[in-house]
Amino acid sequence: MTGVLVDSNIILDIFLDDPKWADWSESTLERYAEHSTLYINPVVYTEISIGFERIEDLETAVLNGGFEMLQLSKEALFLAGKVFLKYRKNKGAKLSPLPDFYIGAQAAILGIDLITRDTARYRTYFPTIKLIAP
Secondary structure (H helix, E strand, C coil): CCCEEECHHHHHHHHCCCCCCHHHHHHHHHHHHCCCCEEECHHHHHHHHHHCCCHHHHHHHHHHCCEEECCCCHHHHHHHHHHHHHHHHCCCCCCCCHHHHHHHHHHHHHCCEEECCCHHHHHHHCCCCCEECC
16 A cells, blocks of 8 residues: 555644644645655544534545545554553553554554654554654
8 A cells, every 4th residue: 555644633733724833744745645645544534623613624624635534444453452552551641542553553554654743652652654754
């Protein structure tokens, strides 16, 4: 499979016009969109939905952003659970979001790169993923 998985923080940078990160996130997506498919998954979709009042507006933004939806496979779900368990055994904070593990597991199972600004957890628990980060 070719393409890159895009973490919600990158999309929210653009949608919310983050003063620090919007330019980097937008130029990175534009660069990768030239030669790769930009993927999101249901977790990313859920996380970015908080910025919209209506699903129709979110759907338009996803379409206009050129994102394609990937479903989470059973293999990715299983890996996310195992890695999250390892994280918890390593005394990870209870507040750490499980969604990051779904995103990382999907990228790892599919062997695709991940565009994100949240690199520490992905590097620790998904060392095989190529991260595209500032």
